[in-house]
Amino acid sequence: MTPEERIRLGNAWLKMGLGEHASVAAFSRFVLQLLGLGAPPDLIRDTIKAMDDEVQHARLCFGLASEFTGQAVGPGRMNLSNVLEQADDPQSILELAIIEGCFGETISAACAKVASERTEDINIRAVILRIAKDESRHADLSWRSVHWILKAYPELRSIARDAFIHSITHASPVTHASPVEEDEYDSFEKYGHLSLSSKQAITEQVLKQVIRPRMEEIFSSS
Numbered sequence: 001m002t003p004e005e006r007i008r009l010g011n012a013w014l015k016m017g018l019g020e021h022a023s024v025a026a027f028s029r030f031v032l033q034l035l036g037l038g039a040p041p042d043l044i045r046d047t048i049k050a051m052d053d054e055v056q057h058a059r060l061c062f063g064l065a066s067e068f069t070g071q072a073v074g075p076g077r078m079n080l081s082n083v084l085e086q087a088d089d090p091q092s093i094l095e096l097a098i099i100e101g102c103f104g105e106t107i108s109a110a111c112a113k114v115a116s117e118r119t120e121d122i123n124i125r126a127v128i129l130r131i132a133k134d135e136s137r138h139a140d141l142s143w144r145s146v147h148w149i150l151k152a153y154p155e156l157r158s159i160a161r162d163a164f165i166h167s168i169t170h171a172s173p174v175t176h177a178s179p180v181e182e183d184e185y186d187s188f189e190k191y192g193h194l195s196l197s198s199k200q201a202i203t204e205q206v207l208k209q210v211i212r213p214r215m216e217e218i219f220s221s222s
C-alpha cells in the first residue's frame with residue numbers, strides 16, 4: 001500500500017469508528033425510550049449490552065485508524081441535539097426502531113459478515129468478525145423490540161406497515177457499520193471496506209431474503 005492509501009484507509013476506519021461511537025448514543029436513547037414504553041427487562045438489558053458492544057466497536061475501529069494513519073485518534077465532543085430532541089411518543093419510537101434497527105442493523109450485520117469473508121488481513125478480519133456477530137444480535141434485538149411494541153400498542157400496526165414499505169423502497173446500503181459513500185474502495189475489500197456496489201448488492205439480497213420475510217412474519221402473527 002502507498003502512504004496515501006494507508007491514510008485513506010485509516011480515515012475510512014476513523015469514520016467508521018465515529019459511526020460506531022454515535023451508535024452508543026443511539027442505544028442510550030433507545031434504553032430510555034424502552035423504559036418510557038414499559039418494555040420488559042430482557043429488551044432493556046440487551047439494549048444496555050448493545051451500548052457496550054458499540055463502545056468496543058468504536059475502540060477497535062479507532063485502533064485500526066491509528067495503525068494506518070500513524071496518529072492517535074479517538075472521539076471528541078458529540079452534538080447530542082439529534083439524539084435528545086427526538087420525539088418520544090410510541091409511534092416515533094416504533095418508526096425509528098424499524099428504520100435504524102430492522103433495516104440499519106440488519107443491513108450492517110450482513111455487510112460486516114461479507115466484509116469479514118473478503119478481508120485478507122487477519123487482524124482486520126478479527127475486528128470485523130466481532131462487529132458482524134454483535135450487529136446481527138443488535139438486528140435481532142430490533143426485530144424483537146418492534147414485535148413487542150406492536151403487541152403492546154396494536155393500534156400502531158398500520159403505521160409500522162407504512163414504515164416498512166417506505167424503508168424497503170428507500171433502503172440505503174450506506175450504514176453506520178460501513179460508511180464509505182463513494183465507490184473508491186474496490187481495492188480495499190481485502191482490508192475490510194466493501195465497495196459501494198458490493199454494499200448495494202448485499203442490501204438487495206438482505207431486503208429479499210431477510211427483511212421481507214421477517215416483516216411478513218410480524219404482520220402474520222396476531
Ligand SMILES: [Fe+2]
Nearest residue numbers: 020023054057
Ligand atoms: Fe456497531
Ligand SMILES: [Fe+2]
Nearest residue numbers: 023105135138
Ligand atoms: Fe450495532
